[in-house]
């Protein structure tokens with residue numbers, strides 16, 4: 001068993017991301033407070049006005065029903081199909097406006113107007129219906145970044161079926177687990193996808209998963225990379241065979257505002273990923289409103305590019321639903337930033353005249369390392385708003401982003417949010433909110449946050465604690481699929497006072513607030529790591545390691561890394577008299593890739609005879625983190641086996657020397 005979550009005090013001691021105080025002025029914080037004041041005075045009225053911008057078949061009777069807290073209902077009684085807001089309504093005024101400029105990694109292109117996308121979604125919805133997909137079913141999607149991916153999500157929504165997108169970098173086993181938890185009926189996948197010049201064999205990986213997923217009756221396969229694939233008669237169908245001849249129209253199924261729109265699995269503090277539940281009306285309200293506000297969108301002029309993968313929530317909310325509901329023109333890029341050269345992103349920005357760019361701090365730090373000559377070779381003057389998401393951004397990277405990419409005069413919008421929150425929660429409004437390098441600034445209009453201490457008391461400005469959200473918001477998760485208890489325990493139990501009717505959402509992040517009320521994110525306070533903006537559970541990696549026959553015990557920590565934010569450091573004891581060597585390190589890394597996916601491979605593995613444990617047998621991860629980050633060791637007095645720590649530190653040092 002692992003040690004309990006890290007204490008907030010320990011995070012502050014490390015002073016992970018708190019910036020130097022010199023770099024900003026602290027006056028004129030929110031220069032035009034009207035929108036904040038309005039939303040603060042009447043949040044339900046504010047969100048109601050945002051919902052009115054969508055297409056509804058029937059208007060709601062009540063904006064928010066919080067009587068069943070923490071299970072929220074927004075826009076109660078409202079009826080809609082989200083695809084009518086994302087597609088049909090654009091056909092009247094601007095059917096020829098581009099929805100996606102798609103660019104494949106090898107350099108091929110496709111342009112999809114709103115009319116094209118509507119037709120593709122309808123054809124695909126017809127094909128899925130032929131395969132038996134009905135309202136209320138779940139469809140799994142395991143694809144690369146091709147236009148058929150958003151089309152598949154929207155085709156599900158058209159039918160009132162829920163999608164469960166599994167990031168293409170996850171392993172067969174991860175895919176199978178997610179399909180089985182969701183009991184998905186159909187899988188949509190590709191033969192492969194392009195990544196850094198190589199083919200990721202998605203269908204072959206899906207085949208391994210499909211051996212263990214009895215709920216799947218049909219598989220639809222997009223031909224993208226042309227690699228050999230095995231097709232099972234009666235179950236597997238080529239996308240072009242089933243979709244291309246279909247009628248390019250399909251009536252949208254009317255849904256309730258609280259019907260399931262999608263499941264998206266994310267890592268928590270146990271080895272089992274949880275299916276985050278998002279519903280239709282509130283979710284679309286949240287993502288469309290924030291996409292418009294935070295990026296200052298002018299949909300008839302802007303070219304917007306979010307570089308995330310659609311397999312993560314950022315892609316769901318800010319490549320698919322938010323931008324399409326707003327009628328935006330987006331760039332969709334299939335591949336890696338370094339292919340064929342390290343200027344691919346800037347080349348894309350220049351060629352499409354990208355005006356709004358949304359990317360991750362880890363990507364920015366990578367570009368910083370590669371050097372200014374790559375962006376410098378391109379005209380980036382069209383850019384006017386640049387955003388980040390996924391992890392804390394260090395002030396140095398923030399300044400580089402603003403100056404080198406944004407030319408010194410683009411507002412940088414650092415957006416804090418989560419799979420669970422559905423849409424952005426903390427972020428500046430360009431032109432309204434004064435920014436500070438490294439701070440996600442303040443809660444968006446209509447969002448209520450706080451920083452609290454162990455007892456749930458609000459920490460005065462200038463102090464730090466746990467980041468919480470104190471009022472419900474439209475795009476909030478509605479639960480964990482099939483596990484109401486886990487939903488309550490994970491997010492609500494810690495700081496809520498149900499007997500007083502007070503429900504407080506615990507995000508799992510530590511934060512400090514400065515004298516101006518600005519939020520500075522400090523990283524996770526639980527056993528979740530953030531590697532290149534990807535959320536990975538330490539327990540998930542530990543159980544993948546222990547699954548290898550050589551391993552007796554494993555402990556995993558996220559150690560600070562200049563490039564990826566955190567890197568996965570594993571400490572492993574072996575069975576019997578098995579000796580650890582480089583070959584075994586390689587084997588274990590590949591084993592984790594097989595069980596979870598390549599993103600979860602440990603950056604370092606140290607073999608040790610014992611792990612540091614308390615007298616009650618809990619592994620003290622905190623000490624392993626101290627060792628990994630080469631810090632003075634914390635308190636070792638509670639250890640049952642204090643001597644082991646020095647030995648591990650010595651081995652970790654030796655491993656570092658060898659790696660250098």
Ligand code: PRX
Nearest residue numbers: 389390391392414415416417418419521535
């Ligand atoms: O720790 C926070 C970090 O990412 C976590 C959420 O991860 P995920 O659900 O995968 O969603 C990522 C994209 C929304 C948070 O609990 N995080 C996200 N954005 C920021 C951040 N940390 C600091 N600053 C951010 N802007």
